[in-house]
Amino acid sequence: MILTREEEYQKIVEAYGNAGGNTDLLGNRQVANMVVHENRVLSANEVEGISLKSESTERGVALVLTVEEGRKIEHPVDLCFGMLPQEGLQEIDLKMNVQDRSEVNIIAHCVFPNATNITHKMDADIRIGNNAVFSYSETHYHGDHGGINVIPKARVEVGENSVYRNTFALVKGQVGRLDFDYETICGRKSNTELVAKIYGKAQDDIRIAEKVHLNGEGAKSLIKSRLVLKDKARAEVVGETYGNAPLARGHVDCNEIVDGDEAIAKAVPIVSVSNRQAKVTHEAAIGSIDKKQMQTLMARGLNEEEAINVIVRGILA
Amino acid sequence: MLEVSQLCYNSNGQAIVDDLTLSIGKQEIHAIIGANGTGKTTLAYLVMGIYSPFTGSVFFEGEDITACSVSERAQKGITLAWQDPARFEGLKVGEYLKLSNKNGSRAIEDCLSMVGLLPSQFLNRSVDENLSGGERRRVELAAVLAMQPKLAILDEVDSGIDMASLPYIMQGVSAMKSQGSSVLLITHTKDALDIADRASLLCGGKVLQTGSPEEMSQWFGDHCVICNHINVPEEGSA
Numbered sequence: 001m002i003l004t005r006e007e008e009y010q011k012i013v014e015a016y017g018n019a020g021g022n023t024d025l026l027g028n029r030q031v032a033n034m035v036v037h038e039n040r041v042l043s044a045n046e047v048e049g050i051s052l053k054s055e056s057t058e059r060g061v062a063l064v065l066t067v068e069e070g071r072k073i074e075h076p077v078d079l080c081f082g083m084l085p086q087e088g089l090q091e092i093d094l095k096m097n098v099q100d101r102s103e104v105n106i107i108a109h110c111v112f113p114n115a116t117n118i119t120h121k122m123d124a125d126i127r128i129g130n131n132a133v134f135s136y137s138e139t140h141y142h143g144d145h146g147g148i149n150v151i152p153k154a155r156v157e158v159g160e161n162s163v164y165r166n167t168f169a170l171v172k173g174q175v176g177r178l179d180f181d182y183e184t185i186c187g188r189k190s191n192t193e194l195v196a197k198i199y200g201k202a203q204d205d206i207r208i209a210e211k212v213h214l215n216g217e218g219a220k221s222l223i224k225s226r227l228v229l230k231d232k233a234r235a236e237v238v239g240e241t242y243g244n245a246p247l248a249r250g251h252v253d254c255n256e257i258v259d260g261d262e263a264i265a266k267a268v269p270i271v272s273v274s275n276r277q278a279k280v281t282h283e284a285a286i287g288s289i290d291k292k293q294m295q296t297l298m299a300r301g302l303n304e305e306e307a308i309n310v311i312v313r314g315i316l317a
Numbered sequence: 318m319l320e321v322s323q324l325c326y327n328s329n330g331q332a333i334v335d336d337l338t339l340s341i342g343k344q345e346i347h348a349i350i351g352a353n354g355t356g357k358t359t360l361a362y363l364v365m366g367i368y369s370p371f372t373g374s375v376f377f378e379g380e381d382i383t384a385c386s387v388s389e390r391a392q393k394g395i396t397l398a399w400q401d402p403a404r405f406e407g408l409k410v411g412e413y414l415k416l417s418n419k420n421g422s423r424a425i426e427d428c429l430s431m432v433g434l435l436p437s438q439f440l441n442r443s444v445d446e447n448l449s450g451g452e453r454r455r456v457e458l459a460a461v462l463a464m465q466p467k468l469a470i471l472d473e474v475d476s477g478i479d480m481a482s483l484p485y486i487m488q489g490v491s492a493m494k495s496q497g498s499s500v501l502l503i504t505h506t507k508d509a510l511d512i513a514d515r516a517s518l519l520c521g522g523k524v525l526q527t528g529s530p531e532e533m534s535q536w537f538g539d540h541c542v543i544c545n546h547i548n549v550p551e552e553g554s555a
Contacts, residue, residue, distance in 0.1 A: 226406075255406075290403065292399070292403040293403045293404075293405060295365075295367055295387055295403075296399065296402065296403045297416065298386070298387040298388045298391060299365055299387055299390075299391050299395075299396050299397045300391060300396060300416055300417045300460065300464060301388065301391040301392050301396075301417075301419065301464070302388065302391075302416065303388050304388070310405075310408065310416065311405065313407070313408075314405050314406050314407030314408040315406055315407055316407070317406075317407035317408075
């Protein structure tokens with residue numbers, strides 16, 4: 001069935017809503033936003049202080065987002081990338097330049113509601129200037145078929161005294177195959193927080209690699225992963241932190257819950273320090289749902305299934 | 318309300334609870350005292366159904382619930398506040414209390430206030446490691462209040478509580494009685510004994526004596542602190 005551009009837009013926005021996006025914001029002139037379907041930009045809106053330049057490529061979109069120096073963007077920027085067909089390839093080439101002393105919060109939703117055989121690749125190059133605050137939250141919705149490969153890769157540079165927060169969530173629908181690879185270079189007195197929350201089911205195959213280089217004096221970082229695996233889902237989480245500068249502080253925190261007889265979880269924290277004044281720590285917990293948490297909720301009258309749902313929902317919240 | 322009859326529970330070949338018999342009446346606050354390691358927490362777990370006894374029975378409102386699961390006992394009106402309550406990542410205090418208050422018959426804000434926690438400061442905090450030990454225990458007590466159980470088992474809910482907050486804890490326990498609950502109150506403090514109707518003294522997994530809280534406190538002070546479970550006087554010597 002061939003859809004008109006308007007119909008495509010409506011269906012993508014609907015999927016965006018199902019993924020947890022606020023549909024009122026798309027098309028709102030007060031809010032910077034963009035909707036991309038396959039390799040076409042269906043709608044885009046800039047606000048003062050933000051420039052969104054896009055170009056269609058053969059299999060996707062090249063997007064350059066710039067936040068001007070000293071600008072504090074009041075409303076979160078909403079980006080929606082999606083594909084309605086069951087099969088295909090979408091490549092997003094994303095360049096973000098968050099200039100000195102600017103502040104912006106970007107909320108991206110990647111929606112593939114009908115996917116049976118889709119590959120979604122994102123290649124991001126993010127540069128955060130000095131004294132800037134940049135938050136990027138990416139939420140995926142894949143439908144219930146699991147036929148999708150998601151390959152997000154990013155290289156991020158965080159400037160002096162800047163804050164970088166990244167949250168990646170894939171807790172609705174089925175993951176399919178996820179190969180997540182982020183590398184962050186942290187400048188002097190910067191603060192980086194990377195959070196991944198994923199709910200794997202069926203045959204999902206999940207790989208998360210997050211690498212942080214604390215190169216600036218006093219740089220801080222936290223890599224936090226929360227995964228729940230059911231059925232035959234598999235996951236490997238590799239969190240690497242390198243303390244290369246005086247007073248650098250890093251922590252890797254991985255918690256994976258296996259709630260299925262054939263699910264397999266693996267965590268590989270790698271911590272390395274090359275400066276005697278730096279310190280990097282890690283903790284990893286992998287296993288079944290905590291018995292005491294279960295008993296506590298069951299002592300309030302919840303049955304086993306209800307208790308598991310409460311615990312899982314909290315971990316992935 | 319609760320009749321515990323000849324309960325026995327072993328761990329690694331050692332009797333933790335040994336032929337223990339106890340009864341608690343309706344709207345009674347019944348304190349359980351005794352030295353560390355005498356089986357108080359194990360008794361709490363046996364009544365809640367977390368542990369299954371090797372022998373013996375637990376009756377609740379005349380019904381044998383020995384074989385009932387934790388959930389089933391909770392649905393009959395029994396609940397437990399742990400000595401060291403579990404932490405829940407991503408779960409707000411408000412959400413946690415609502416889980417205990419399914420019918421919404423009591424405002425969860427009131428439950429927090431009754432244990433001396435300001436709702437405006439605590440409803441949106443997570444029930445995770447960011448709560449101090451004392452705050453977490455008070456949230457647990459608030460959750461029990463929200464549930465309005467027929468029998469609340471409180472395992473040292475007053476331990477680690479600062480002096481200024483202790484009266485709120487005692488107020489919360491007393492409120493349970495006022496609302497019609499019975500309370501099995503495991504404690505080491507005089508403040509808790511002061512609000513109890515009766516007390517039982519445990520030693521070596523057995524109930525040695527049951528009587529007024531003052532008598533039991535006195536007896537404990539005179540005998541048990543140095544007895545180390547071996548100097549158990551014969552019947553009638555207390």
